[in-house]
């Protein structure tokens with residue numbers, strides 16, 4: 327039996343669903359922002375994980391997609407996506423061979439910050455007569471991977487241009503440390519500083535005669551600032567199509583489109599109800615989830631399988647065991663991958679069921 331055509335409230339719980347109209351609006355909103363700005367859009371799909379949705383992003387104007395992992399890129403390539411940036415290092419013989427293999431199916435690009443790794447990729451690519459596009463990753467302040475910005479990158483870039491199996495395509499960085507800055511002026515200043523170091527390094531490379539076509543950065547939490555910094559050519563913002571409480575906190579203006587349907591499984595005490603969805607059904611680390619359209623019910627505790635709600639007097643009178651509620655998750659990136667399926671819902675009815683194909687793709 328299929329769930330297609332069912333009312334969303336009839337689904338068994340917990341169930342992850344997306345409001346297709348709202349998601350479409352969010353996609354249009356993001357795409358419009360970048361088109362208007364003259365900066366290309368290469369949305370990150372690390373939280374999206376579904377090739378069919380990635381195709382919607384391309385249809386809306388994205389030039390390609392960004393993935394976190396090689397295995398996610400493999401899923402997207404198998405789903406027909408051609409232009410893919412793996413915004414991470416692909417290290418070790420097994421992965422390098424997979425990367426070169428994938429190059430036969432998609433024009434995949436990869437981040438590098440180590441010359442030994444670049445040599446390995448180049449050798450493997452050369453053996454099959456291909457080149458792999460690479461972006462040099464810089465650490466623009468997040469203190470994750472990447473070379474420190476500045477003149478040292480010019481030398482590294484020159485070495486890459488000497489490698490026969492590598493095509494240096496540009497520079498990338500992810501200024502994730504700025505997203506949570508609350509003060510708007512401070513956030514702007516810190517974003518400009520971080521992205522400025524990336525753009526400046528691209529300029530140094532170009533002055534040394536090295537072509538840097540791509541300068542890539544930006545996410546849902548900061549693109550309104552980063553996309554306006556001259557010299558940036560691509561923005562990686564992706565998760566905003568689902569909206570969520572963390573993105574809202576970080577200043578994104580896309581709307582909530584992703585929900586978890588859950589069932590009240592216990593109301594044994596006045597003022598307290600428990601739902602059948604806990605930490606295994608949603609992430610609570612970045613923001614505590616909230617109940618949609620029900621300010622009188624507030625999550626106060628999350629166990630592995632249970633979420634505990636505190637109810638105000640009025641809500642307490644209304645709630646019954648067996649009721650279904652919709653939850654707005656705290657952070658989509660750490661929620662979608664917990665599910666096998668994502669239900670696409672329009673006007674309350676299940677219109678499409680997507681397998682979360684990128685689930686478990688960690689390698």
Ligand SMILES: Cc1ncc(COP(=O)(O)O)c(C=O)c1O
Nearest residue numbers: 370413500545546562563564565
């Ligand atoms: C490399 C990279 N780019 C961009 C982003 C922002 O992605 P999103 O817009 O989905 O939050 C992230 C988030 O972790 C990232 O790791």
